[in-house]
Amino acid sequence: MGELLRVENLRTYFFTEAGVVKAVDDVSFVVNEGEPLGLVGESGSGKTVTVLSAMGIVTKPGRIVSGKIFFRGQELDHASENEMRKIRGKKIGYVSQDPNSSLDPLYTIGNQLQEVIRTHFEVSKDEGWDRGIKLLKLVGIPEAETRMKSFPHELSGGMRQRVAIARALAGEPELLVADEPTTNLDVTIQAQVLELLKTLEKDLQMSLILITHDMGLIAEMTDRVVVLYAGKVAEEASTHELFQTPRHPYSAALLNSVPRLDRKAALVPIGGGIPNLITPPNGCRFHPRCAFTKQVCMDQIPPLEDIGGRRAVSCHRWKEIELRRNV
Amino acid sequence: MSDANSAAKPKQKQRGASQAAVAWRRFRRNKSALAGAVIVGFFIFISIYGIFFAPYPSRSYYCLTNGCANLPPFVNWAHPLGTEYSGIDVFSEILHGALGDLYVGVVATAISVAVGLVIGAFAGYRSGAVSAMLLGITQIFFTLPVLVIILLFARIAQILVAQGLGLTLIVVILGIFGWPTIAFVTRGEILRIKELEFVQAARSLGASNSRILFRHILLNVMSPIIVLASLLVAGNILTEVVISFLGFGSPNTSTWGLLLQEGFLYVRTSWWVSLFPGIAVVVAVLGFNLLGDGLSDALNPRIRE
Numbered sequence: 001m002g003e004l005l006r007v008e009n010l011r012t013y014f015f016t017e018a019g020v021v022k023a024v025d026d027v028s029f030v031v032n033e034g035e036p037l038g039l040v041g042e043s044g045s046g047k048t049v050t051v052l053s054a055m056g057i058v059t060k061p062g063r064i065v066s067g068k069i070f071f072r073g074q075e076l077d078h079a080s081e082n083e084m085r086k087i088r089g090k091k092i093g094y095v096s097q098d099p100n101s102s103l104d105p106l107y108t109i110g111n112q113l114q115e116v117i118r119t120h121f122e123v124s125k126d127e128g129w130d131r132g133i134k135l136l137k138l139v140g141i142p143e144a145e146t147r148m149k150s151f152p153h154e155l156s157g158g159m160r161q162r163v164a165i166a167r168a169l170a171g172e173p174e175l176l177v178a179d180e181p182t183t184n185l186d187v188t189i190q191a192q193v194l195e196l197l198k199t200l201e202k203d204l205q206m207s208l209i210l211i212t213h214d215m216g217l218i219a220e221m222t223d224r225v226v227v228l229y230a231g232k233v234a235e236e237a238s239t240h241e242l243f244q245t246p247r248h249p250y251s252a253a254l255l256n257s258v259p260r261l262d263r264k265a266a267l268v269p270i271g272g273g274i275p276n277l278i279t280p281p282n283g284c285r286f287h288p289r290c291a292f293t294k295q296v297c298m299d300q301i302p303p304l305e306d307i308g309g310r311r312a313v314s315c316h317r318w319k320e321i322e323l324r325r326n327v
Numbered sequence: 328m329s330d331a332n333s334a335a336k337p338k339q340k341q342r343g344a345s346q347a348a349v350a351w352r353r354f355r356r357n358k359s360a361l362a363g364a365v366i367v368g369f370f371i372f373i374s375i376y377g378i379f380f381a382p383y384p385s386r387s388y389y390c391l392t393n394g395c396a397n398l399p400p401f402v403n404w405a406h407p408l409g410t411e412y413s414g415i416d417v418f419s420e421i422l423h424g425a426l427g428d429l430y431v432g433v434v435a436t437a438i439s440v441a442v443g444l445v446i447g448a449f450a451g452y453r454s455g456a457v458s459a460m461l462l463g464i465t466q467i468f469f470t471l472p473v474l475v476i477i478l479l480f481a482r483i484a485q486i487l488v489a490q491g492l493g494l495t496l497i498v499v500i501l502g503i504f505g506w507p508t509i510a511f512v513t514r515g516e517i518l519r520i521k522e523l524e525f526v527q528a529a530r531s532l533g534a535s536n537s538r539i540l541f542r543h544i545l546l547n548v549m550s551p552i553i554v555l556a557s558l559l560v561a562g563n564i565l566t567e568v569v570i571s572f573l574g575f576g577s578p579n580t581s582t583w584g585l586l587l588q589e590g591f592l593y594v595r596t597s598w599w600v601s602l603f604p605g606i607a608v609v610v611a612v613l614g615f616n617l618l619g620d621g622l623s624d625a626l627n628p629r630i631r632e
Contacts, residue, residue: 052527052531055531057527057530057531059521059522059527060454061454081536085533085534085535086533087533088530088531088532088533089531089532089533090533092531093531093532094528094531094532096524096527096528096531097524098524101523101524101525102524102525102527102528103525103528104525104529104543104547105346105525105547106345106346106546106547108345115534115542116532116533116534119532119533119534120533151345151346164528167528167532168531168532170532171532171533
């Protein structure tokens with residue numbers, strides 16, 4: 001099980017007129033082969049920006065301030081646009097959130113697949129077209145030959161998301177990033193798309209990063225989880241352990257705000273909202289919303305502490321407090 | 328069995344409905360847009376027709392020496408729209424003028440669109456000092472009294488450098504002063520489109536900057552630009568008429584504005600010399616405006632029939 005992607009001390013800031021937004025502030029994690037990783041957190045916690053930074057496609061006014069990204073142990077040179085372009089699509093495929101706007105309305109599905117295929121492989125147009133048909137079949141689109149000639153607006157949302165996945169697979173990437181792949185889909189379609197992602201992961205031996213705020217998806221799809229809060233890693237653990245024994249109050253709170261079918265328990269929403277990242281709270285960024293806040297939480301930034309067993313947590317009080325999922 | 332199956336197979340459709348096809352369908356149903364297209368088509372037709380089949384050459388004073396000057400219209404069918412006091416045949420001159428005005432309208436617009444697209448694309452796609460400066464220049468252009476400056480330029484250039492250039496001079500000046508709207512709209516559209524997910528998706532899949540800009544962004548900007556260009560053609564024709572009418576135009580090239588101006592001197596007695604080119608201008612400008620409106624409705628995906 002080799003290491004695929006390593007993110008070290010990544011800081012990505014957005015230099016806006018209102019001030020510097022520290023969207024990602026010292027985030028580190030590792031993606032291993034065959035170990036689907038979930039990035040979870042509320043909206044604005046820096047999940048997407050983290051991944052976009054790794055691929056070097058943060059747009060202005062955002063900028064990677066510091067940090068290193070390694071792909072298979074090799075550091076990526078973000079300064080070299082040419083080199084990064086070979087990573088994008090070829091090593092890391094990206095499926096964005098909204099299938100309705102992720103396809104260019106002016107081109108047929110076939111054109112768009114062909115474009116990506118021919119960016120990464122030196123093949124003829126016909127060969128590119130044939131590969132496109134194969135990709136559409138791979139993601140389970142019926143009548144692939146006909147669909148190649150369709151325009152995005154002629155497809156349903158679920159179909160479009162399948163096409164977007166096919167396109168992300170066109171460069172035969174080793175790592176597929178799915179950024180909230182089901183958020184904009186119907187529940188029934190969601191299940192199909194998830195099933196597809198699982199099959200692809202297995203069949204193509206591809207690793208997966210799943211970005212979501214849905215703990216249910218995390219449980220179903222991933223082996224490891226990185227919990228992000230306000231641009232920082234709150235906790236990193238195997239999915240199983242996180243669900244059994246969350247160590248960070250934020251992880252516990254996230255779990256408690258998800259309905260459960262097996263037990264009768266009140267849903268507990270997390271009070272307050274994600275902090276303003278221009279002037280984040282002093283000390284632990286979660287302290288204004290945390291039930292266990294003490295003076296130390298307000299004064300000092302908790303380090304991301306390795307607590308053994310491939311777990312890490314960023315909380316001053318993780319040893320003292322007892323977190324439980326609602327009984 | 329297999330034969331029966333293949334026979335029962337529904338006919339595969341060859342290609343889906345592209346944006347352009349959808350737009351054309353919507354355009355076809357819009358009567359005023361169609362009227363605009365017909366007028367514009369007719370305008371183009373007569374300007375080409377005039378090159379080959381106009382009864383008299385451009386700016387010809389044939390009637391002055393042949394005794395048919397200052398004829399009223401519908402009297403002598405050799406001169407259906409009458410003649411001017413100095414012997415110019417109004418019908419021929421309108422045909423030649425159509426070509427002149429088409430030239431002014433289309434070429435000046437082409438210059439404006441080219442300049443506006445480049446400046447607008449740069450200002451929208453890049454951010455930084457240069458973009459801010461370009462935007463500033465564009466906005467300064469909006470505050471200028473353009474017509475006065477155009478007249479000034481036309482006169483200075485005519486005297487100093489470009490006496491032989493004729494109508495081309497007007498075309499260049501109109502082109503230079505027409506781009507700010509195009510640039511402004513292009514910039515705005517690019518700012519909007521470059522944040523759309525398909526642009527990010529293209530980037531995340533390894534597309535190069537130029538590919539993203541030309542293939543994905545600029546093409547998506549084209550619909551409002553096409554609409555604007557159509558309206559700009561109408562505007563340029565009108566401005567040319569104004570310039571010529573005020574006597575700042577090219578005296579040796581046929582345009583409707585020039586004929587209007589010449590007829591205006593004797594409008595009490597020879598009303599037809601001004602009236603017919605006037606009607607031509609109104610109809611042509613109306614045609615381009617209707618076409619622009621129709622295109623705007625057809626290309627705007629938010630307006631569904």
